[in-house]
Amino acid sequence: MRRPILALLVLLLALGTSALAQEHPEHPKSAQEHPKTEMTLDTLAEAITAYIQNDAKLKGGAFLILDPQTKGVLQLTLVQVHKERLASLGNGVYFACTDMKATDGTVYDLDFFMKQGEKGIETTEVAIHKQAGKPRYNWKEENGTWSKVKI
Numbered sequence: 001m002r003r004p005i006l007a008l009l010v011l012l013l014a015l016g017t018s019a020l021a022q023e024h025p026e027h028p029k030s031a032q033e034h035p036k037t038e039m040t041l042d043t044l045a046e047a048i049t050a051y052i053q054n055d056a057k058l059k060g061g062a063f064l065i066l067d068p069q070t071k072g073v074l075q076l077t078l079v080q081v082h083k084e085r086l087a088s089l090g091n092g093v094y095f096a097c098t099d100m101k102a103t104d105g106t107v108y109d110l111d112f113f114m115k116q117g118e119k120g121i122e123t124t125e126v127a128i129h130k131q132a133g134k135p136r137y138n139w140k141e142e143n144g145t146w147s148k149v150k151i
Contacts, residue, residue, distance in 0.1 A: 007066065030085070045081040045094050047121040048112045052078050052098070063100065065126060069136070074128075076100035076108060090145045092116055097129055106132050 052143075056063045062075035079099035087095050095113045102108060109130035114121050128136055140149045 001046055008059075008084075039094055039114075039121070041083045041096075044094055044114060044123065045083050048081050048096060048098060048123075049078065051112070051123050062103075065128065067128060074108065075103050076110075079107065085137075087141075087146045088144065089113065089147065093124060095146070108132075 007136055042067050052063050056077075062077060065074050065076065066072075067074050069070060077100065079101050082097045082099070085096075089095060093113055093115045097109050097111050100108045100110050111125075111127045111129045112123060113125040113127075115124050116122075130136065135151060137148045139146050
């Protein structure tokens with residue numbers, strides 16, 4: 001009877017903590033199990049497009065956003081994601097702008113802010129930058145990092 005128990009103990013000691021770690025799925029996984037996606041213009045554009053498409057699908061076919069100036073909800077469709085520049089805001093946050101068209105034909109420039117998260121590239125903020133070409137805020141670049149400035 002002692003031999004099987006002793007053999008089991010020796011086996012557990014030989015395996016070390018790796019056998020025990022599998023019993024705790026709440027522990028973080030290794031970096032190899034969560035590969036990071038390199039942030040490029042194409043990657044950012046694809047992530048923004050996917051975010052808009054998924055959001056629109058959940059909300060009846062249009063991308064919805066609350067306009068803080070009018071307090072109304074805009075129903076928008078994607079015209080294009082601008083891929084001229086990958087802009088960094090620091091701390092791993094990037095943004096790109098899009099042209100979106102409202103149901104009344106007005107074109108809005110929306111800025112999408114994205115960050116690499118545990119589940120891939122995640123949207124952290126969406127802001128209305130321009131309405132019919134008129135800016136609501138501007139951008140300032142300093143040492144390779146961009147920041148919003150009031151008009």
